[in-house]
Amino acid sequence: MRFKLKRTCKCLALLVTCTVVYLFANCGLNGCSGRSEYELEPIHVADTHPKLGQMLNVEDFWTPEKNKIVPNGPGSNGAPVETESENQEAKDRAYSEYGFNQFISDKISLERSIKDTRHSACKERKYPQNLPKASVVIVFHNEGWSTLLRTVHSVINRSPPHMLQEIVMVDDYSDKEHLKKRLDDYTKKLGKIKMVRTDERVGLIKARSIGADNAVGDVVLFLDAHCEANLGWLPPLLERIALDRRTAVCPTIDFIDHNTFEYKPMDPYIRGTFNWRFDYKERPVRPEEMKKRKDPTQEVRSPVMAGGLFAINREFFKELGQYDPGMFIWGGEQYELSFKLWQCGGQLENIPCSRVGHVYRHHVPYSYPKADATLINFRRVAEVWMDEYKEWLYDKKPELRNVDPGDISDRIALRKRLKCKSFKWYMENVANDTVRSIYEPLRASGPVRNPSTNLCFDSMGRKAGGELGLVTCHGLMGNQAFQFTFLDEFRQDEGLLGC
Numbered sequence: 001m002r003f004k005l006k007r008t009c010k011c012l013a014l015l016v017t018c019t020v021v022y023l024f025a026n027c028g029l030n031g032c033s034g035r036s037e038y039e040l041e042p043i044h045v046a047d048t049h050p051k052l053g054q055m056l057n058v059e060d061f062w063t064p065e066k067n068k069i070v071p072n073g074p075g076s077n078g079a080p081v082e083t084e085s086e087n088q089e090a091k092d093r094a095y096s097e098y099g100f101n102q103f104i105s106d107k108i109s110l111e112r113s114i115k116d117t118r119h120s121a122c123k124e125r126k127y128p129q130n131l132p133k134a135s136v137v138i139v140f141h142n143e144g145w146s147t148l149l150r151t152v153h154s155v156i157n158r159s160p161p162h163m164l165q166e167i168v169m170v171d172d173y174s175d176k177e178h179l180k181k182r183l184d185d186y187t188k189k190l191g192k193i194k195m196v197r198t199d200e201r202v203g204l205i206k207a208r209s210i211g212a213d214n215a216v217g218d219v220v221l222f223l224d225a226h227c228e229a230n231l232g233w234l235p236p237l238l239e240r241i242a243l244d245r246r247t248a249v250c251p252t253i254d255f256i257d258h259n260t261f262e263y264k265p266m267d268p269y270i271r272g273t274f275n276w277r278f279d280y281k282e283r284p285v286r287p288e289e290m291k292k293r294k295d296p297t298q299e300v301r302s303p304v305m306a307g308g309l310f311a312i313n314r315e316f317f318k319e320l321g322q323y324d325p326g327m328f329i330w331g332g333e334q335y336e337l338s339f340k341l342w343q344c345g346g347q348l349e350n351i352p353c354s355r356v357g358h359v360y361r362h363h364v365p366y367s368y369p370k371a372d373a374t375l376i377n378f379r380r381v382a383e384v385w386m387d388e389y390k391e392w393l394y395d396k397k398p399e400l401r402n403v404d405p406g407d408i409s410d411r412i413a414l415r416k417r418l419k420c421k422s423f424k425w426y427m428e429n430v431a432n433d434t435v436r437s438i439y440e441p442l443r444a445s446g447p448v449r450n451p452s453t454n455l456c457f458d459s460m461g462r463k464a465g466g467e468l469g470l471v472t473c474h475g476l477m478g479n480q481a482f483q484f485t486f487l488d489e490f491r492q493d494e495g496l497l498g499c
């Protein structure tokens with residue numbers, strides 16, 4: 001998955017700092033009326049669904065004896081595993097080879113238990129018995145043994161067997177010995193595994209297309225090669241697609257620490273979006289929307305997917321032209337998919353009750369032969385899907401103007417054939433309250449002053465993620481200039497933060 005984590009983290013950290021300051025300023029110690037805990041009101045209490053058959057709790061879909069999850073041992077229940085100082089060298093080697101602490105991963109059971117991070121209402125909720133079958137597609141290139149196989153085992157152990165058609169593993173030309181015969185022999189014993197190998201390095205996007213072409217299930221479900229599917233993860237995804245074949249869904253992505261492999265829950269009530277430099281961003285559901293929600297299990301409409309983990313009806317995916325075959329390696333494909341989903345009659349949702357942990361790498365440990373791949377991909381997205389709004393992107397990322405997008409006539413023909421809506425429609429109806437830009441009007445800007453002390457918030461020149469200071473107001477803006485946006489964010493100017 002292509003998270004620019006460092007940068008995202010810094011910006012998120014600053015946002016969190018600012019939000020805390022903002023909430024404290026507005027709500028004080030007595031709490032505020034923002035995001036309160038839901039009343040428990042499960043909506044799926046019926047015993048049968050008119051089309052999809054008997055309704056059951058996830059735990060009742062299959063016999064628990066078949067669930068081989070290992071409850072004890074290092075890392076069980078998602079606990080962190082520390083590296084002893086004498087193993088520092090092995091850890092460093094693992095980082096440079098894999099981009100995360102594969103040394104520690106190898107010490108943890110391939111079938112370890114993890115925390116059930118779902119809201120309690122998810123466990124109460126019932127799901128239909130007759131859901132479509134998923135083909136899980138996992139692309140890998142020189143992945144470590146234990147992270148790859150833990151992904152596979154977690155899918156097999158935590159999916160109702162009658163909902164899992166197969167796991168299509170696509171080896172994008174790995175050269176590590178453990179990913180050859182040893183992997184073939186191992187996965188043959190597991191059953192349900194289809195191994196596909198490319199005969200040259202094709203990159204993530206093409207490898208995923210190859211995976212989808214080899215899938216036969218009703219739904220194609222993409223996962224990264226270093227994930228852990230959590231309890232009950234599959235039915236909530238498949239249900240949404242069963243109810244509307246043009247809905248694509250993303251699980252809530254939990255956080256697996258790249259050093260200790262600790263499994264941590266993430267906020268499920270978030271929406272994916274972007275800025276005008278095409279950095280992927282996440283924004284919480286607005287407080288007024290949170291108040292309207294009746295049920296904590298309810299899906300969250302999302303303008304953009306993160307890209308690594310999602311599920312879609314296989315036929316609908318074909319109708320949408322799958323991944324753009326003119327794109328290279330990775331980067332930008334999540335925008336193409338998300339924009340066309342929305343513009344061409346589909347929709348995209350994040351599902352709070354479906355949880356999948358993902359190891360966020362420290363760095364990508366291998367290089368790609370094509371340095372400008374992401375820029376080409378961005379340019380293709382802009383030219384095909386964004387109409388006049390492409391100028392907003394080019395203003396912020398001027399190097400895109402000089403990139404040759406290649407032949408896009410097929411994609412434009414696809415957009416015409418599917419009678420897709422304009423990007424303006426997308427901006428006004430889908431991404432309307434999530435895209436932050438210099439174009440967005442502010443509610444307020446200027447210094448934040450306590451009149452009785454004449455002290456002002458001050459960034460103290462610290463970078464994103466640093467602590468705010470409180471110093472005498474100088475009235476010169478600079479480090480004391482803040483903005484309050486219509487997205488309820490309290491922040492400094494985006495340009496100053498470099499995010």
Ligand SMILES: [Mn+2]
Pocket residue numbers: 001002224225226308358359361
């Ligand atoms: Mn990843």
